[in-house]
Amino acid sequence: MPNNLLAGKKGIIFGALDENSIAWKVAERCVEEGASITLTNAPVAMRFGQIKDLAEKLNAEIIPADATSMEDLENLFTKSMEILGGKVDFVLHSIGMSINVRKGKEYTDLNHDWMQKTFDVSAISFHKMMQVMWKLDAINDWGSILALTYIAAQRTFPDYNEMAESKALLESFARSFGYHFGMRNKVRVNTISQSPTMTTAGSGVKGFTEFFGYADKMSPLGNAPAETCADYCVSLFSDLTKMVTMQNLYHDGGFSNMGMNPAVLGL
Template sequence: MSEKAHYGLLKGKKGIVFGPLDESSIGWQIAVHAYREGASIAISNVAAAMRFGNTDELSALCGNAPVIVCDASKNDDVDSCFKELKEKVGKVDFIVHSIGMSQNIRKQLPYEELNYEWFMKTLDVSGLSLHRLVSYALKNDVLNDGASVLALSYIASQRNYWTYSDMGDAKSLLESIVRSYGPRLARRGIRINTISQSPTYTKAGSGIPGFEKMYEYSDLMSPLGNASAVECAEYAMTVLSDLSRKVTMQNLFHDGGYSSMGATIPMIKLAHEVLNDQELAARVGLEDFKPSA
């Protein structure tokens, strides 16, 4: 990551980031940026991710941050995680949920033929885990008043993206949990939000069938272009800081303007060329789509 100005937005704060895997992951970049903005942090992931990821390297980059093994889909693990966090770090000012997984996508099963056991696992790991983290953080009195809880979402929670499959359902659940928890946490000035990020080349994102096409399309449809993992982390700093003390229950789009666009000139020109070129239309499977007379 290139050296950039830092502003001390999280100076004196403490937090934990769940789910960072390697340098490509948004959770990793959020952890590094939080540390550089002055926070003391802890890092958490499942045991398998710690074996195959670069957690020790991330810990070193973040001032030898404590690393806590936790499967966020298991009550006992989450309970133990927060007990350990409180012992090693103390009460925290932010929690970052950067967790997502779909075996159905990994195995490329069509949405109409989902394995329901895997589907339930997708919902549990990618959605319900946020509820579990917040609930056990409260039970263990780990969150300070005025804290910020942040999870990562995607626009497929609200619109259909064919190959995003059951992860779209999981992100819908994630955002619903944010809305349901919002008023309950607000009693203590704690806010909870999601960031809906552009398609990003992470280990998880790259596993989605046709991801490169999805990425290119989004980039053409975004006035400012796709946002990178680093740029997402930079934006997240404002959401974790006191600058956003009155922002809660929001799904915050960080996508170069994609979510507000109907069409862009490049996409209109591309569609026109394809629909009027029979050979090209056939090559990409659009021969049945014809321009209106």
């Protein structure tokens, strides 16, 4: 039930592809809670997704942008401020891509050119996004910036490949830029470490279905679905979490603190 937690707030949601994506659910919840938003994704992703349907449903404009392009990002934030009538209050970075994973390359035999692309799309884009926001002064005081991450940044999940390093870099950018944004205008920057989620991107990882089941059994509360991740994002965009910054926040049903659960062994 909506509580108007984001009434009067303005935001930008990166990465909504289809109704299975977390960014899609976040966009829906933000508007339900009273926010006005713009949507963005890479032009190539837009051709394969259904973001236009989401935009129509939420009465939100789409501004295509390659998140690795400073020029595209400058255009995105400038146009968003024009459309929304001022600086934004929140931004979600929900972007990740690995050609090595898509091509089934083993970690011990990665294509390093593809690895550089992975880092640029999945992590460095977060720094680029925040740098553009910083230089354009595009976010209001006490605003909130979020990025979605995964526990492979801290622990080894072999089939997650070099996306693990990408997520570690992403989390470091949140801490480092979080300091600068906090000192200048009290903007907070955090990452949410989400459970394995049945998204279009996630299901492309080798052995994902099996691991999804394992994580669900290991977690006392089970895997956190995209809908509850959207709720968590709303709380972090709201004024109820003004003093939370530079944190990696686990939203995983307890998985991150488990050693072993007898349920996994069928006991």
